[in-house]
Amino acid sequence: MKNSSALKTHNSYRAALAPYSIWSVLFVIVPLIFIAFYAFTDNNFAFTTDNITRFFTATSNILNDDGTTKEVRTYVLIFLRSLKLAAISTVVCLILAYPIAYIMSRAKPKTQKTMVTLIMIPMWMNFLIRTYAWMTILQDSGIINTILGNLFGLEPFHVIGTETAVILGMVYDYFPYMVLPIYSILAKMDGKLIEAAKDLGCGSFSVLRRVIFPLSMPGVISGITMVLIPSISTFYISQKLGNGKFFLIGDAIESQYIANNLHFAAAIAFILMIILLVMMALLKYLTTRFVYGGDSR
Amino acid sequence: MEKIIELKNISKAFDGETVLDNMSLDIHDNEFVTLLGPSGCGKTTTLRIIGGFESPDEGDVFFMGEKINDVPPHKRHVNTVFQKYALFPHLNVFDNVAFGLREQKVSKEEIKEKVEKMLKMVMLSGFEKRRVTSLSGGQQQRVAIARALINEPKILLLDEPLGALDLKLRKDMQQELKKIQKNTGITFIFVTHDQEEALSMSDTIVVMSEGKIQQIGTPTDIYNEPVNAFVADFIGESNIIDGIMQSDYKVKFSGHTFDCLDTGFSPNEPVDVVIRPEDVDIVAPEKAMLCGDVTSVTFMGVHNEIIVDVNGFKWMIQTTDSVEENAHIGISLDPDAIHIMKKSKFSGMFGDYSSYSNELEELANPDEEDEE
Numbered sequence A: 001m002k003n004s005s006a007l008k009t010h011n012s013y014r015a016a017l018a019p020y021s022i023w024s025v026l027f028v029i030v031p032l033i034f035i036a037f038y039a040f041t042d043n044n045f046a047f048t049t050d051n052i053t054r055f056f057t058a059t060s061n062i063l064n065d066d067g068t069t070k071e072v073r074t075y076v077l078i079f080l081r082s083l084k085l086a087a088i089s090t091v092v093c094l095i096l097a098y099p100i101a102y103i104m105s106r107a108k109p110k111t112q113k114t115m116v117t118l119i120m121i122p123m124w125m126n127f128l129i130r131t132y133a134w135m136t137i138l139q140d141s142g143i144i145n146t147i148l149g150n151l152f153g154l155e156p157f158h159v160i161g162t163e164t165a166v167i168l169g170m171v172y173d174y175f176p177y178m179v180l181p182i183y184s185i186l187a188k189m190d191g192k193l194i195e196a197a198k199d200l201g202c203g204s205f206s207v208l209r210r211v212i213f214p215l216s217m218p219g220v221i222s223g224i225t226m227v228l229i230p231s232i233s234t235f236y237i238s239q240k241l242g243n244g245k246f247f248l249i250g251d252a253i254e255s256q257y258i259a260n261n262l263h264f265a266a267a268i269a270f271i272l273m274i275i276l277l278v279m280m281a282l283l284k285y286l287t288t289r290f291v292y293g294g295d296s297r
Numbered sequence B: 001m002e003k004i005i006e007l008k009n010i011s012k013a014f015d016g017e018t019v020l021d022n023m024s025l026d027i028h029d030n031e032f033v034t035l036l037g038p039s040g041c042g043k044t045t046t047l048r049i050i051g052g053f054e055s056p057d058e059g060d061v062f063f064m065g066e067k068i069n070d071v072p073p074h075k076r077h078v079n080t081v082f083q084k085y086a087l088f089p090h091l092n093v094f095d096n097v098a099f100g101l102r103e104q105k106v107s108k109e110e111i112k113e114k115v116e117k118m119l120k121m122v123m124l125s126g127f128e129k130r131r132v133t134s135l136s137g138g139q140q141q142r143v144a145i146a147r148a149l150i151n152e153p154k155i156l157l158l159d160e161p162l163g164a165l166d167l168k169l170r171k172d173m174q175q176e177l178k179k180i181q182k183n184t185g186i187t188f189i190f191v192t193h194d195q196e197e198a199l200s201m202s203d204t205i206v207v208m209s210e211g212k213i214q215q216i217g218t219p220t221d222i223y224n225e226p227v228n229a230f231v232a233d234f235i236g237e238s239n240i241i242d243g244i245m246q247s248d249y250k251v252k253f254s255g256h257t258f259d260c261l262d263t264g265f266s267p268n269e270p271v272d273v274v275i276r277p278e279d280v281d282i283v284a285p286e287k288a289m290l291c292g293d294v295t296s297v298t299f300m301g302v303h304n305e306i307i308v309d310v311n312g313f314k315w316m317i318q319t320t321d322s323v324e325e326n327a328h329i330g331i332s333l334d335p336d337a338i339h340i341m342k343k344s345k346f347s348g349m350f351g352d353y354s355s356y357s358n359e360l361e362e363l364a365n366p367d368e369e370d371e372e
Helices: A002-039 A050-057 A074-106 A109-124 A127-138 A143-152 A163-188 A191-199 A204-215 A217-232 A249-258 A262-290 B043-051 B093-103 B108-121 B137-149 B167-184 B195-201 B219-224 B229-234 B358-364
Strands: A059-063 A069-073 B003-014 B017-028 B032-036 B058-063 B078-081 B155-159 B187-192 B204-209 B212-217 B239-247 B250-253 B256-259 B269-275 B281-283 B290-299 B304-310 B313-319 B328-332 B338-342
Touching (some): A002 A262, A050 A074, A069 A074, A074 A109, A074 A163, A074 A249, A109 A163, A191 B078, A204 A217, A204 B093, A217 A262, A249 A262, B003 B043, B003 B187, B017 B043, B017 B187, B032 B043, B032 B195, B093 B108, B195 B219, B204 B219, B204 B229, B212 B229, B229 B239, B229 B338, B304 B328
Parallel strands (some): B032 B187, B032 B204, B078 B155
Antiparallel strands (some): B003 B058, B239 B269, B269 B338, B281 B328, B290 B328
C-alpha cells in the first residue's frame, strides 16, 4: 500500500522532471561532449592531444618596460591574468556588497524591497550595453573627464585601457550576484541571536565579528562562487574597457573561435572548465570542513 | 534584603498600543521572582526593559540604586535565557558556553576550567564538542542556562524558558532551576504564563494584566489572598460570587450568611467572595448551608471535578467523594474557606462556571509564542 503510493509519487515526480532532463541533455550535456570531442581532435577529426599541449607550451615574446623582450607561455600567462583580475574583482565585490547587504537586511521591509529592485534593475540590461555605458562614462572625452575638465580644468584621467577599468567593469557586472545571496542569508538571520550576543557582552562590532559574519558565511561562499567563476571566463569587458591590452582567457577562446580554430578554442574551454571544476570542488571541500553551514550546501 | 532592580513609573507602547502602564516594581537581591500573566500583559516587555533590549517611553530603571535607562545590554550585569534558547548554531556546546568569557578576554585555562564546571552543574559534562543543533530541547535549555550563568550575572532573566519542553521534562527543569538559584544566590526573574510553574518555583510572584501589576506576594499569599477577581481566577480555579459584607466576620451570599475571617470592610459593603473548589465540603442536603444540583462530573485522577448549580450560579467543586450526575447535594463551608475581596473592575468577569469546559479554557489560553 505504502510502497505503491510512494512509487506513484516517484513516477509523477519523474514525469514532472522530464522537460528539464531533456533540456539539460540537449543544451548542457551534448554541447559539453562536443567541446571535449573538438578539444581532442584535429581538423580531420583524428584523435590528438596537440591542442591541449599547445595551451601549456605555446610561447610568445612580450616587451618589457626597459625595451628588452621576454619569452612567456602565452596561454598560461593569459589564464593567470584572468585569475588575478577575477580574484581582485571578487574581493572588491565582497567588500562593497557585504555592508550593503547588511544595511538592506536591517531596513524596513518596504525599503528592503526597493533596494533589491534597484540592485536588480541593471541586470535587466544586456551586459554589452552596460559595458558600452562604462566606456562613455570613463573615456578621456567621457562624462567624468568632461565634467572635471570643464569645472576644474583638470587634464583627463586615463582610465580606459587600465586594469582598474577592467576590474571596475567586472565588479559592476557581477555585483548583484554577490549582494543577493549575502542579503538573503542576513535577512533570514534570527534577531534573537544578535540579542543573545549583546546580552553576553558583545558591542556592535563584536556582534558582527563573532555572530553575524560567521553565520552569513554560506551566503558569502555562494557570492564568491557566483562572482569568481563567471569573471574568470569573462570576455569583451577586457576588450572594451581594457582597450584590448588585457587579453583574458575568455577573449582567447573568442578570438580562436573567430579565427576558425575551433579545435584549439574547444581545448582552451575544456581546460578552463576542468580548472574551474577543481577550484569549485576545493572550495566546497574547504567550506564543508571549516565553515559553518558549508556542509548543508 | 537589598533592592537590586527598581522600576519606577514605567510606561511603554508599541505602535500606539500601551503595553506597560505606569508600572513600578522593586526586585530584591537573591530572590526568585516570577512575572506571571496572560499573553500581552506586558511581562516579557518588563523583562526586556530590565535586560536593556527595550527602553521605557516613560519612567526609570535602577540597578542597585543607579539609573540604567541608557545602558546598553552588553554593559549590564544581567544575562538572559531566551525563550527558544537562541544558541549560536555555528558554535559547539563548549564555545557557546564560553562565549561571554571570551568577550571579557579571560585566559584560556580559566575559560576551560569555568566552562567545565558550568557544564557539570547543568549535567552536560562530555558534551563539549557536540553541535548545539544535535541536542534535545532539554539539553539546549541547559546549555542556554550555562551560557548565561557563566558570566556570574547579578540577575538572570528567564523568558518562558520551559515553554518548549514536554511536561515531565518541564517539572524536572523547574526543580533544577530552583536548586541552581538557591546554590548560586543569583536573582532570577522568570517570565511565564503557567500559574502552576509560578506557584511551585517562586519566592515572589508578580501577577500582571493589561500592563499593570495586579498583585505582588508569595505563592501562598497570592493563592490564598487574591486581591481581585482577575488574580483569583488566573491563579488556580475559583468560584467568585457577589456578596455583602454585613459586618466583620459575617458575609452574606447566595441567600445565606456565612462566618468568615475577614475584617475591615464598611457595613453592608458589596464584595467579591472567593471559594476555592477544593475547600468546599459536600454534605447531606439537610445539614447543608447551601443546596444544589450536580450538572456534570469529570474524573480528574486524584479527584472528581463537579459542577453544581446553586440557585442558577454554577460552582466548581473538587472532591474525592464520588458524586452522581443530577444528584441533589448540600454544600458546607468552613470560615477559612471563604476569602473576601473588594470590588474591582474585574468583578463579574470571572469565577462563574456556567459555560465551563476544559477545552474552552485551553483555547482561551493558547501557549503564547512571541509576545512583544
